[in-house]
Amino acid sequence: MSLDVSNPPELVQIEEFGSNPGNLSMYRYVPDGLGAGAPLVVALHGCGQTAAGYDHGTGWSRLAQRWGFALLLPEQRKENNQGTCFNWFEPGDIERDTGEAASIRQMVERMRQDHGVDPARTFVSGLSAGGAMTVVMLTTYPEVFAGGGAIAGLPYKSALGLREALTAMFRGRAKPAEEWGDLVRGATGHSGAWPILSIWHGTGDRTVAPMNAAELANQWANLHGATAPAHEDRVAGHRHLLLRDNDGRAVVELYDIADMPHGAPILEGDADDQLGIPAPFILPAGISSTYHIARFWGLGPVAEAAKPSVTAPAKPTPATAAKEPVFAMRAAPKQGLVARVKGLWGKLKRTLSGG
Secondary structure, eight states, X not given: OOOOTXXXXXXEEEOOSSOOTTOOEEEEEOOTTXXXXXXXXXXEOOTTOOHHHHHHHHTHHHHHHHHTOEEEEEEOOXXXXXXXXXXXXXXXXXXXXXXXXXXHHHHHHHHHHHHOOOTTSEEEEEETHHHHHHHHHHHHOTTTOSEEEEESOOOTTSOSSHHHHHHHHHTOOOOOHHHHHHHHHHHHOOOSOOOEEEEEEETTOSSSOTHXXXXXXXXXXXXXXXXXXXXXXXXXXXXXXXXXXXXXXXXXXXXXXXXXOSSEEEBOSSSTTOBOOOBTTEEEOSSOHHHHHHHHHTOSOHHHHTSOOOOOOSSOOOOOOOOSOOSOOOOOOOTTHHHHHHHHHHHHHHHHHOO
């Protein structure tokens, strides 16, 4: 199906969707003729971006047209964060039924009521602050989401407050996998199956240290009881790691995008696996994160879905926690770190908190 990539579908703003304790805005795109029971994808933009700009750059609505799913795009407001970053590090926004996490959950419920989307096929993905907030949503509402996609994101509770956020971003924070997993388990007391997770990070990222991708992979591998060794291959020239649980289901994957700085990788073109328009933090990399994340979740045409997939089934068995890290740690950047933090402190404080 050929689509005009220069003219993406128009998003519709929804004014009322609940009490909205996080003071977010809601936008949605639903392809014409979409019937009840379709999947729902939630896409979370990064700092300095809008819902429409992020969608245009990453191609989520074009994929929704091709494959038939509903799309929800929350948007941050400047009164919450001057840099329009989702507040992935603020305690009042990252717990169940509070702040921004609760607002996004209310938007999902509005989409269910209005469009009859499939509760068992609800997914969330995002970039940078949106990637970190993706992990927040998977943690605080694991019964709502079947899978996630975190691009340049961070583990859940890698930071509480702005100063810790800067350290986690620039340097990363290492913990044993079980400690990371306990942070997630302790958020809700959830005892069922955990969402699967696709993780993407550029090896040249100097905004969010690549080490965070490994720590995030360890966190979610621990939840799923996935153990080493990971299967390693290359996809479009980039390193790809895949972990399966004890039942053989693919539950965590990690893409290292070679030399890519901070951003979401795209692949321009009209083919099925080509999506995206270059923009700030939307970067040509020879591979579309949007396409591959959606395939990891099991979305796509019937013909594609029939191919061997890395997707977990709808009702995976609850996991026994793996205790040891299963991905090699990335070395934290050391040289010049103090100078970098001092030099960027004022700028990032304004960007992240509006302070």
